[in-house]
Amino acid sequence: xxxxxxxxxxxxxxxxxxxxxxxxxxxxxxxxxxxxxxxxxxxxxxxxxxxxxxxxxxxxxxxxxxxxxxxxxxxxxxxxxxxxxxxxxxxxxxxxxxxxxxxxxxxxxxxxxxxxxxxxxxxxxxxxxxxxxxxxxxxxxxxxxxxxxxxxxxxxxxxxxxxxxxxxxxxxxxxxxxxxxxxxxxxxxxxxxxxxxxxxx
Numbered sequence: 193x194x195x196x197x198x199x200x201x202x203x204x205x206x207x208x209x210x211x212x213x214x215x216x217x218x219x220x221x222x223x224x225x226x227x228x229x230x231x232x233x234x235x236x237x238x239x240x241x242x243x244x245x246x247x248x249x250x251x252x253x254x255x256x257x258x259x260x261x262x263x264x265x266x267x268x269x270x271x272x273x274x275x276x277x278x279x280x281x282x283x284x285x286x287x288x289x290x291x292x293x294x295x296x297x298x299x300x301x302x303x304x305x306x307x308x309x310x311x312x313x314x315x316x317x318x319x320x321x322x323x324x325x326x327x328x329x330x331x332x333x334x335x336x337x338x339x340x341x342x343x344x345x346x347x348x349x350x351x352x353x354x355x356x357x358x359x360x361x362x363x364x365x366x367x368x369x370x371x372x373x374x375x376x377x378x379x380x381x382x383x384x385x386x387x388x389x390x391x392x393x
Contacts, residue, residue, distance in 0.1 A: 321349030
C-alpha cells in the first residue's frame, strides 16, 4: 500500500457501526454525531468506502538515529496537542481553532466545523468528553508523514442546553486507532490528515 504526504480518507467514528457519522440530515442523528465529537469521525462520503489501509512495519535494518527519535517524540507530542485543541474548539464552539490542526484536505475539518455550527445554532454545549491517547507504536512513512497507532480514549460526555438540561450523554470509550500526521511543505507544524480504526493482525 502506497502512502502519500497528504492523507485524505476521512476518519470513522471509533465506537463501532452503531455510532452515526458526523454530517447527517436529521436532528436525532446530529445529536449522535455531536456526541461523538470527541472521537475521530468521518464524513458520509466515506461511510461505504473501503476500510482504512493497515500499514506494515518494515523490518528494522539499523538503529534509529537521534533525528528519527527526536521527530518521533515531536509527532506524538503534536498529536496530543491536536486533540487538546480539538476538544477546546468543540467545547468553546470555536471553529477557528481547527484550521491550525488539520491538513486542508482532511474531511474531518469540515465535519468538525459543521458540528460546531450545529451546536451554536441550537445553543447546545458539550460537557466533559476530554480525549487522550496511549501510544502503542509509531511508523515513519516519509520524511513528512508519520503514523501513530494508539488507543484513543474519551471521557464521559454530555450534551446540554444553555440552561443545563441534558440532551444526550455518552459513556467513556476506548478504541485502537491509526493517526496519520503530515507536515506539508508550507507548514511548520505537524497536522492531522486522517484518523481511522485500526485492527491488529
